Amino acid sequence: MDFSYTILIPLIPLALFVILGLFSKKIPASISGWLGSLGLGTSIALSLYTAYHYFMDGKLEGVYQTFVYKQTWLIFTDKLHIDLGVLIDPISVMMMVVVTTISFMVHLYSRGYMHGDDGYTRFFAYLALFSFSMLGLVLATNLFQMYIFWELVGASSFLLIGYYYTKPSAVAAAKKAFIVTRFADLGFLIGILLISYYTGTFDFKDLTSLDGMLIAGWGASASFMGLSVFTWGLILIYMGGVGKSAMLPFHIWLPDAMEGPTPVSALIHAATMVVAGVYLVARLFPAYYFVEDGFALQVVAYVGAISSLVAALIAVTQTDIKRVLAFSTMSQIGYMMLALGVSKYEGHEGLGYMASMFHLFTHAMFKALLFLGAGSVIHAVHSNYMQDMGGLRKYMPVTHITFLIAALSIAGFPGFAGFFSKDEILVAAFESNKLIYYSSVLVAGLTAFYMFRLYFNIFWGEDRKYKHTPHESPLSMTIPLVFLAFMSIFAGYIPFSQFVTADLMPFEAHLNLPLAAIASSVGIIGIIIAFIFYKKPSDLPERFANAFGFIYKWIYNKLYFDELYIFVTKKILFGVVAFSASWFDKNVVDSSMIGIGNVTVSVSNKIKGMQSGKLQDYAMSFVGGIVVIAMVVFYIWIN
Amino acid sequence: MIAGISIYEILTLSSILFFIGIYGFFTRDNLITVLMAVELILNASAVNFVLINTYLYPDLLQGAVFSIFIIALAAAETALAIAIIINLYRIIYSVEVKDTEIMKY
Amino acid sequence: MERIIFYILAAVIILFAVASVTSRKILRAVIYLLFVLIGIAGLYFLVDYNFLAAIQLTVYGGGIIVLFIFAVMLIHHVELVLEKTALKKKLIAGALSASGLAVTLWAISTYPFPETSATAYSSIEVADIGRILLSYEDGGFILPFEVISVLLVAVMIGSIVIAKGRKLVADGSPKTEDGSEKLTENK
Numbered sequence: 001m002d003f004s005y006t007i008l009i010p011l012i013p014l015a016l017f018v019i020l021g022l023f024s025k026k027i028p029a030s031i032s033g034w035l036g037s038l039g040l041g042t043s044i045a046l047s048l049y050t051a052y053h054y055f056m057d058g059k060l061e062g063v064y065q066t067f068v069y070k071q072t073w074l075i076f077t078d079k080l081h082i083d084l085g086v087l088i089d090p091i092s093v094m095m096m097v098v099v100t101t102i103s104f105m106v107h108l109y110s111r112g113y114m115h116g117d118d119g120y121t122r123f124f125a126y127l128a129l130f131s132f133s134m135l136g137l138v139l140a141t142n143l144f145q146m147y148i149f150w151e152l153v154g155a156s157s158f159l160l161i162g163y164y165y166t167k168p169s170a171v172a173a174a175k176k177a178f179i180v181t182r183f184a185d186l187g188f189l190i191g192i193l194l195i196s197y198y199t200g201t202f203d204f205k206d207l208t209s210l211d212g213m214l215i216a217g218w219g220a221s222a223s224f225m226g227l228s229v230f231t232w233g234l235i236l237i238y239m240g241g242v243g244k245s246a247m248l249p250f251h252i253w254l255p256d257a258m259e260g261p262t263p264v265s266a267l268i269h270a271a272t273m274v275v276a277g278v279y280l281v282a283r284l285f286p287a288y289y290f291v292e293d294g295f296a297l298q299v300v301a302y303v304g305a306i307s308s309l310v311a312a313l314i315a316v317t318q319t320d321i322k323r324v325l326a327f328s329t330m331s332q333i334g335y336m337m338l339a340l341g342v343s344k345y346e347g348h349e350g351l352g353y354m355a356s357m358f359h360l361f362t363h364a365m366f367k368a369l370l371f372l373g374a375g376s377v378i379h380a381v382h383s384n385y386m387q388d389m390g391g392l393r394k395y396m397p398v399t400h401i402t403f404l405i406a407a408l409s410i411a412g413f414p415g416f417a418g419f420f421s422k423d424e425i426l427v428a429a430f431e432s433n434k435l436i437y438y439s440s441v442l443v444a445g446l447t448a449f450y451m452f453r454l455y456f457n458i459f460w461g462e463d464r465k466y467k468h469t470p471h472e473s474p475l476s477m478t479i480p481l482v483f484l485a486f487m488s489i490f491a492g493y494i495p496f497s498q499f500v501t502a503d504l505m506p507f508e509a510h511l512n513l514p515l516a517a518i519a520s521s522v523g524i525i526g527i528i529i530a531f532i533f534y535k536k537p538s539d540l541p542e543r544f545a546n547a548f549g550f551i552y553k554w555i556y557n558k559l560y561f562d563e564l565y566i567f568v569t570k571k572i573l574f575g576v577v578a579f580s581a582s583w584f585d586k587n588v589v590d591s592s593m594i595g596i597g598n599v600t601v602s603v604s605n606k607i608k609g610m611q612s613g614k615l616q617d618y619a620m621s622f623v624g625g626i627v628v629i630a631m632v633v634f635y636i637w638i639n
Numbered sequence: 640m641i642a643g644i645s646i647y648e649i650l651t652l653s654s655i656l657f658f659i660g661i662y663g664f665f666t667r668d669n670l671i672t673v674l675m676a677v678e679l680i681l682n683a684s685a686v687n688f689v690l691i692n693t694y695l696y697p698d699l700l701q702g703a704v705f706s707i708f709i710i711a712l713a714a715a716e717t718a719l720a721i722a723i724i725i726n727l728y729r730i731i732y733s734v735e736v737k738d739t740e741i742m743k744y
Numbered sequence: 745m746e747r748i749i750f751y752i753l754a755a756v757i758i759l760f761a762v763a764s765v766t767s768r769k770i771l772r773a774v775i776y777l778l779f780v781l782i783g784i785a786g787l788y789f790l791v792d793y794n795f796l797a798a799i800q801l802t803v804y805g806g807g808i809i810v811l812f813i814f815a816v817m818l819i820h821h822v823e824l825v826l827e828k829t830a831l832k833k834k835l836i837a838g839a840l841s842a843s844g845l846a847v848t849l850w851a852i853s854t855y856p857f858p859e860t861s862a863t864a865y866s867s868i869e870v871a872d873i874g875r876i877l878l879s880y881e882d883g884g885f886i887l888p889f890e891v892i893s894v895l896l897v898a899v900m901i902g903s904i905v906i907a908k909g910r911k912l913v914a915d916g917s918p919k920t921e922d923g924s925e926k927l928t929e930n931k
Contacts (some may be wrong), residue, residue, distance in 0.1 A: 138838050285863055393746070428722065600721075612740065613740035614736060614740060615673075615739070616664065616665050616666075616673075616736060619664060619665065620665055620836065620837065620840060623661060623844060624840055626844070627840065627844045627847055630844075630847050630848075630851070631680060631847055634847070634851060636853075638801075641746045641748060641750050641790050641791060641921055642745075642746045642747060643750075644746070644747055644750050644795075646857050647787055647852060647853060647857075648750075648810070650852045651846075651849060652754045652757065652758070654845055654848045654849055654852065655758055655761075655819035655845065655912060656757060656758065656780075656866075657796070657848075658844055658845040659761040659762055659765055659840040659841075659850070660761070660765070660840070661837075661840075661841045661844065662765060662837050662841040663765030663766075665825075665833070665836075665840065665841070666765070666766075666829045666833060666834055666837045667765065667829070668759075668826060668827055668829060669770065669816055669826055671770065671816060671819070671824070672765075672770060673810065674777065674812075674926070675764060675765075675773060675777050675812065675830070676765055677776065678777060678804075678808065679764070679765070679780065679803070682780070682781065682784050682804075684920060685784075686784055686787060689787075689791065689793055689796060690791065691787060693793075694857070695793045695857065695858070696860065697862055699883075700872060700873060700876050701794055701876075702885070703795075703796055703873060704806065704873065704876055704877060704885050705794065706793075706796055707799060707873070707877075708888060708892060710800065710803050711892050711895075711896065712892070712895075713802075713803075713804075714803050714808055714837070715806055715895060715896055715899040716899075717808045717811055717812075718811060718899055718903045719899050719902055719903045719906070720814070721811055721815045721907075722902070722903035722904075722906040722925075723905070723906055724815060724819070724906050725815065725818060725819065726906050726907060728818075728819050730850055734819055734884030739763055741912035743789070
């Protein structure tokens with residue numbers, strides 16, 4: 001079987017980026033939108049074909065094969081070299097499908113959403129760049145290639161968040177996202193260097209092979225502070241994932257990233273880029289699981305669980321609908337992380353791994369739908385805030401229905417996609433760690449509550465004073481909504497355990513009925529509370545908020561995480577470190593340079609007088625010089 | 640050959656003439672007089688050419704020919720210089736050396 | 745006899761040269777220069793370079809001095825008295841010139857000029873000079889001669905163009921208030 005054609009899937013968006021980017025002034029807006037959609041259409045067709053081909057015929061004796069096509073690029077030593085290429089295995093194929101699907105939908109949707117915007121073509125060029133980088137990340141054959149595309153993804157995310165570059169808040173958000181993720185990526189890089197130094201390879205296949213240096217030889221490696229170097233490396237690599245996936249404590253960029261255009265939030269900050277961290281852990285899953293008996297994996301699990309709980313709590317209090325969705329994204333990614341964290345390796349034991357990937361898949365669908373629906377709402381009422389919305393169900397029926405479907409799906413309502421994937425996660429958590437399980441159930445309830453709080457606030461309640469009557473979005477925007485709504489219902493029926501597993505061997509997963517019942521009833525309770533609180537306008541939510549007083553305020557202000565960061569950076573970093581550095585720079589480095597300049601200036605000012613411009617003065621110096629030279633020459637001549 | 644006169648005396652004469660020219664070139668304030676000093680310098684060198692030819696290489700004519708060239712050049716130079724001086728006078732209404740300082744820019 | 749004539753000529757040349765560079769009356773300075781030139785012509789006669797002496801008299805005495813007088817009369821009043829040169833400048837220039845002269849004289853006096861045994865021209869014919877000027881054999885001067893002729897033509901044209909300057913302004917006055925502006929225009 002030959003999958004080498006898959007290299008085309010990232011290359012098509014790259015070509016699009018080059019064309020749209022170079023000729024953005026020349027290409028009319030109408031064409032660039034179609035061109036982008038067409039290119040991504042080709043990519044999605046190719047990746048769907050690949051998926052079909054791979055999942056049907058990719059097995060050898062019941063195990064999914066890994067196909068690697070690569071070209072050596074930089075050679076450090078015989079073993080340690082950077083390759084570029086594509087790696088085809090179940091998760092990369094699955095991610096490829098997710099990325100191309102969402103990207104294609106977002107392209108279609110943006111044609112309507114961005115209509116008439118000045119930077120229309122530029123926007124599509126950035127989208128193409130992002131799609132290329134993300135696909136390159138997904139298909140990476142080794143850690144270093146992944147790192148390269150990881151940074152490219154960060155860069156294109158930066159460009160897209162700062163798309164409205166005349167808006168100061170957008171620029172600040174872009175910088176924040178870039179710097180925070182970059183800081184986390186420092187850990188990633190150090191992790192890569194550590195791991196590659198001790199194992200002598202970047203290659204995923206070697207790193208995850210069970211008899212390889214990393215997994216089989218961890219016990220023999222050097223240790224640091226009681227943990228083996230490999231564990232440290234894996235934790236540092238996970239730090240990169242924490243940054244990209246907006247886990248605690250590097251989550252602060254994600255809510256601000258909502259300054260970007262809404263389709264971008266749907267594509268990058270909900271469905272694809274932010275799950276890169278999950279993908280990274282999944283990619284190295286055997287290493288995480290086997291090295292030091294899965295200590296690093298425990299870290300993954302707890303970070304995921306805490307992030308998911310904190311984010312869900314914050315989401316309950318937010319009023320900006322995009323921020324609610326951002327925290328919801330963070331919470332759901334925390335879910336995926338904890339599912340990976342509690343997973344085992346073999347057969348049915350690897351349920352968590354499969355559940356995590358499953359949830360990644362379904363979440364991409366319904367979260368993209370939620371964002372695109374929110375975008376549609378924002379498009380109609382020109383505001384991000386719940387206070388400005390209400391009663392929209394009459395005006396926007398398609399958006400209303402699709403949003404409801406997505407909300408039911410994420411709340412885990414039985415029958416919808418989110419129900420199945422979430423159930424698998426809860427089962428996995430239940431089987432391994434009860435604490436994480438209870439927290440996850442709580443998060444499930446909170447999720448249902450805040451999603452329906454959002455839903456009722458937007459589509460029910462009283463009409464607000466709108467500048468002009470809200471109207472349904474154009475067809476180009478509603479078609480992706482409908483398609484994603486379809487996926488949000490039916491994606492759950494895909495037998496994922498047949499396709500994506502930790503040890504590449506398909507197994508049968510069953511619905512665990514008691515646990516599913518608990519989870520969905522918690523979800524339904526959440527929906528009912530939201531119904532009581534927000535269906536009709538009432539002062540109940542306010543009374544409740546007042547009852548909790550400072551706790552409410554604490555959560556509303558996102559646990560003061562931003563303030564903490566600002567304190568650390570402004571007061572400590574800028575105030576102490578940067579201040580003394582700048583003192584040294586100004587007083588020692590600069591002033592020595594300025595001193596040299598001043599000396600030159602004063603010396604030349606003195607010399608300048610000699611250049612009188614008088615011919616006779618020059619002639620005098622000339623003759624004087626000649627006389628002196630003549631004297632010297634004659635003196636030498638005599639002696 | 641001038642009977643009774645050695646080459647040293649002749650060269651002394653031309654050197655004195657030359658340095659009087661140099662002195663004039665340094666001290667004069669008027670462009671025309673500066674030019675006259677230059678004429679003195681040129682003449683001193685012409686004299687040198689002729690007399691060294693006479694005293695050291697009496698069978699050759701090169702010195703005389705060079706003197707002719709020097710005279711021709713001096714004439715050309717003077718004509719050109721005076722044209723420039725007159726033009727300068729028309730423009731800045733002065734031929735003082737100190738007024739031509741602006742040319743340093 | 746020749747020796748006495750030489751000393752007289754030398755005294756004339758030096759005295760008038762000094763007078764020429766120190767006189768404050770410009771026209772007198774020009775005339776002193778004329779005497780210097782005539783004295784040098786006398787030197788040429790003394791060494792039998794008659795043709796050269798004739799050229800010296802016609803070109804210098806007849807041409808260049810007249811040119812100087814014209815320039816002086818065009819630019820200055822004939823009776824113009826030049827400003828006194830600053831004493832400091834005089835001292836510096838004098839010291840420089842004197843030291844230069846000292847070095848030169850010392851060099852001349854210590855250099856052993858060789859005695860020559862070659863037979864001299866009895867008298868220099870114009871024909872000899874003409875032949876060597878136009879000769880293209882060894883020791884011929886045809887190339888510099890032609891170059892000088894071209895140079896003279898160029899100088900002639902150049903001085904006409906430069907001296908002609910701009911057309912006079914309507915009121916017939918060549919004078920302008922703002923010299924520097926004209927200077928740039930004339931470029």
